[in-house]
Amino acid sequence: MGIPGAVNSAVSKPQGKRVLLAEPRGYCAGVDRAVETVERALEKHGAPVYVRKEIVHNRHVVETLSERGAVFVEEVDEVPEGALVVFSAHGVSPAVHEAAGTRELRTIDATCPLVTKVHQEAKRFARDDFDILLIGHEGHEEVEGTAGEAPSHVQLVDGPDSVDKVEVRDESRVVWLSQTTLSVDETMETVERLRKRFPGLQDPPSDDICYATQNRQVAVKAMAPECDLVIVVGSRNSSNSLRLVEVALDAGARTSYLVDYAKEINPAWLEGVETVGVTSGASVPEILVDGVLQFLSGEGFGTVQTVTTANETLVFALPRELRPSRRP
């Protein structure tokens, strides 16, 4: 029996314990670029390289880069004057660029180009004097960066229940934008409720929820109905990883847990389980998924079947400062 929506799955009727492995999963193009940015900066300039906030929301990545000489700080005022600082994949507001300029820091911006695209949209709609309803999670770095592009025009809408609080100046000039790593379904619910209040609400020029977030959710949805348990590898502060747990449960998985490492899996979760789904958030290196598969194999889940719903080929060029220089 195939899995609806899966383009390349060889999933047959369950015969004993098995793992369904979602594809795509793990690193997206923006995370790959951001992590490589810090690695290349360390190679080129030597340690320490300062990084404002976690370069991506993954414990293992942050710990590994710290061991290699990256120093993670919360704000640029913790960076010594004149030092090199990398801005994380989640993006920064113009105020952070200014603060870095004041301290004469050398900066490399590892903001994902798909986050930058949302910043550009915010700037453009603010220039046209729209009220911008930014759907996202309060306190998330990406939302702070995007809102900081046009603080006087942006209002945060943190899920469908926040819609009633929204006030706009002119109902004919309202647009919604969003954080890149949200649940597609929940965001659409928020948009529907916003549109009921503001029928003239404009959509973003293109999807703000990025391809990687969408693809990982589609893959989980395809396998979840067959799963007694879905294990999502990812960190607790990773928005897109948390969303995968919610999507798995909504799509029919009996249970779902988020783990950073295989050692966090409680063997009791596997009692009475025949099919375990495994996936990982966009900031998760594959080595952590391998650890989970090894653990599951030791528990009798040695059969692994891949459920593929998309093939990803997108690659982003490194920031200009780290590209190989061209010969004259």
Ligand code: SF4
């Ligand atoms: S999850 Fe999406 S927006 Fe975030 S870094 Fe990856 S590609 Fe970019």
